Amino acid sequence: MNDKVRIDKWLWAARFFKTRGLAREAVKGGKVQLNGTRVKPGRTLAEGDQLTIRRGEDEYLVRVRDLGDRRLSASLAQEKYEEDPDSVSRREAAAEQRKLDYRARAERQRRPDKRQRRQIHRFTKPS
Secondary structure, eight states, rough: SSSSSSSSHHHHHTTSSSSSSHHHHHHHHHHHHHTTTTOOOOOOTTTOEEEEEEEEEEEEEEEEEOOOOOOOOOHHHHGEEEEEEEHHHHHHHHHHHHHHHHHHHSOOOOOOOOOHHHHHHHHHHHH
């Protein structure tokens, strides 16, 4: 186990980002906050630190449990952190809302086709 690990390397090892470069860009872009403050990618983590990670439309609020910098399987990577239960429920609710919005957009009618346009013209413009 390491005593020091960079935040971008830990985010990559904990499988929040696919590559270390993406993790670095997220930290530089302010998408990751350490204990409520914006940090640089080279900042070292300590056990018990709280991270706020925004990835797309999802926001994770996690507490660092393990400082390992090796990328392991997804199930083992989840042991590196502990996610706040409120964070989990907010993400699940947001995902459900996105699903409902998608269904509502899919059910909405499209533009009328040629036959429907002719019917509309016949109905609105008496000859």
